[in-house]
Amino acid sequence: MKPNELIDSKALEAVNNAVKELEIKGGEVKEMTRGQMWQFQDVYKYLYNCAWHCVSIKTCKFKGMAARAEVRNGKLVFDYVGCGRFFAMRRAFRWITSKKQADVLKEARNLGKELEDFTLEEWRLVLGEQWYFVVSGRFDE
Numbered sequence: 312m313k314p315n316e317l318i319d320s321k322a323l324e325a326v327n328n329a330v331k332e333l334e335i336k337g338g339e340v341k342e343m344t345r346g347q348m349w350q351f352q353d354v355y356k357y358l359y360n361c362a363w364h365c366v367s368i369k370t371c372k373f374k375g376m377a378a379r380a381e382v383r384n385g386k387l388v389f390d391y392v393g394c395g396r397f398f399a400m401r402r403a404f405r406w407i408t409s410k411k412q413a414d415v416l417k418e419a420r421n422l423g424k425e426l427e428d429f430t431l432e433e434w435r436l437v438l439g440e441q442w443y444f445v446v447s448g449r450f451d452e
Contacts (some may be wrong), residue, residue: 313345322348333358337382354378354389361394368404369427371397394432399446403434406445
């Protein structure tokens with residue numbers, strides 16, 4: 312186990328394939344250590360889920376935990392972050408299920424879907440002009 316050792320060309324090729332698949336900006340990774348690759352393997356699952364599976368509150372596997380990545384000067388830089396899309400949908404869900412919003416909730420249920428299955432675009436449609444007010448958190452004030 313040598314985390315500071317550079318990875319070989321095949322591993323670097325696999326990393327670059329993942330970078331392309333996830334559409335990470337910044338170009339190609341030129342070098343990476345084993346330790347960074349091990350960390351990236353964990354970050355990859357967050358990036359992959361957000362890019363391909365997370366479309367509603369129900370499908371978000373990590374419940375608001377996400378990651379971001381980019382290539383800078385040939386090195387992959389990544390970090391764990393909160394998912395704004397998930398938190399916006401969760402705020403919309405909390406707002407619409409509050410007692411004050413019974414009329415809007417009734418209208419939303421007429422769409423024939425569970426609220427947890429609504430996509431971000433469907434939440435925007437249902438909330439209309441209230442969208443920015445709700446996702447900014449001002450409804451709690």
